[in-house]
Amino acid sequence: MAGEMSMIGSMILALFLAGYLGQQYLPPPKPKVIGLDLGTTFCSVGVFHPGSGEVEVIADEEDRRSIPSIISFTNTTVLAGHDAVDVADKNPRNTIYDAKRFIGKIFAPHSLEQESSRYPFKVISNNGSAEFVITTNVTFTVTPEFIGSRLLLKMRKMAERQLGVPVHKAVISVPAEFDERQREYTVRAANLAGLEILRVINEPTAAAMAYGLHKVDVFSVLVVDLGGGTLDVSLLNKQGGMFFTRAMAGNNKLGGQDFSQRLLQYTTERVRQEFGIMPTVKEDLHRLRQAVESAKLDLTLQPSATVRVPLHLRVTEPVLFEATVTRELFEALNEDLFQKILDPVETVLAEGHLDRDEVDEIVLVGGSTRIPRIRRLIAEYFGKEPNTSVDPDLAVVTGVALQAGIMGGSWPLQVSAIEIPNRHLQKTNYN
CATH class of the missing domain: 3.30.420.40 (ATPase, nucleotide binding domain)
Structure with missing residues (x-):
């Protein structure tokens, strides 16, 4: 009987060793x-x-x-x-x-x-x-x-x-x-x-x-x-x-698209001031939208960005529109929208019967939370940095x-x- 138990124990040990060695040296299975x-x-x-x-x-x-x-x-x-x-x-x-x-x-x-x-x-x-x-x-x-x-x-x-x-x-x-x-x-x-x-x-x-x-x-x-x-x-x-x-x-109607739209409105007005005509050609608007979106992303990492776009503006030869946008300008254009972020924050705290200093962790999700002003706004409201x-x-x-x-x-x-x-x-x- 003791010999049988010893044999069973040896088999179990061998199985564990085989599993361990398999994990160490065999290719892992593909995710299912x-x-x-x-x-x-x-x-x-x-x-x-x-x-x-x-x-x-x-x-x-x-x-x-x-x-x-x-x-x-x-x-x-x-x-x-x-x-x-x-x-x-x-x-x-x-x-x-x-x-x-x-x-x-x-x-x-x-x-x-x-x-x-x-x-x-x-x-x-x-x-x-x-x-x-x-x-x-x-x-x-x-x-x-x-x-x-x-x-x-x-x-x-x-x-x-x-x-x-x-x-x-x-x-x-x-x-x-x-x-x-x-x-x-x-x-x-x-x-x-x-x-x-x-x-x-x-x-x-x-x-x-x-x-x-x-x-x-x-x-x-x-x-x-x-x-x-x-x-x-x-x-x-x-x-x-x-x-x-x-x-x-x-x-349901607040996000990065709205921040980009504010910058697009500013940019198209700059085009009108410089060339005397608003951009209306679809291709021009598409290029401006892409350039503005790119500038918004750049401004999360650096203090200024350049919008540089060739425009046709219904004339034969294209013209080059170029403008520098600072982070301060971008924040000023969107400050009222940024402040709206705090409305639902205050609501969930009130409905959850929790003071802001009782929140253990603030977690940021979604690409628009990269915007430095939004991170500062949340940090200032809670008195501590959110988890990023x-x-x-x-x-x-x-x-x-x-x-x-x-x-x-x-x-x-x-x-x-x-x-x-x-x-x-x-x-x-x-x-």
Whole structure:
């Protein structure tokens, strides 16, 4: 009997040694589950690598780790991401963006008309659900979840190209305020892209995971998510590995696009002052928009940037417009918009019955939180610096990829975040 026990013990030890040596010297297995951030303005895909424990945000062929959430229909094909952006100005009525604003929602006729009035493409109601009208060789309609599915398919193919294996399973993030229908239709979009969704995780929780807050001793976490088109502020309570969304507020019409628009208005006025005519040619406006967006990004890192654009201005020979924009000017043009960020911050603190000095961690998410003035504004309000240790553009996808690794059973094992649903919580919106 003792000999048998000794033999069993030796076998168990041999198995442990084989597993250890396998982890040390054999190539790690490929990730089985991808993490998806289907954002309003940009989207990303990431994976958790077994063995190394590293998260990789997967880049496209041009080494870009985010793709615009834009789909464009032509007579011959459907373009996604940067390819869609390239034809957007020449094909505005068949180029769909901001589809996330419509997915899974039921609109009253007047509210859908109001929401769709600011887009160049046509939106119609199908029993209260939004559909987009596309006119190429034929006229047809597509749903918001179909638009989402083309973006998710693009990201699935990016992941398969990088990993060298087929991908069929994913974890996906959604805004914390999404109701059950919006979550269901987001999952439908993924199913249309050939993906099985193992878990839907709230974006603020994903961001908190990216910052490692599911593994440290904090109680209250404020997540400020300011992207290209929307502002979302969430107050999370955490106990152990469980997150509970205590309060939400935001502004569905405030983001980086608005800051760029202010700079574009200033720039076009400078063109009028210098050349006596406003730029109206589509190609000129497109170049100006691109130059202004580039200048906005440069100003996050340096005190000034140059806008240099050849313009036709309805004359035979192009003219060169050149202007220097300082960070101080950019901040002055947008100061009233920046101040609006504090409205939902104050609301979530009031609804969560928390003083500003009781917040343990302030987490910044979304590319627009790179703007130095916004970081100063939040730091001054709370009397301490926000946590900026993670790339704000990639915080959500990093957290979702971590959760995907957990769902795939990847080694080394991570502490999973568990969300406690708050069915009765409503988001306060400022517009």
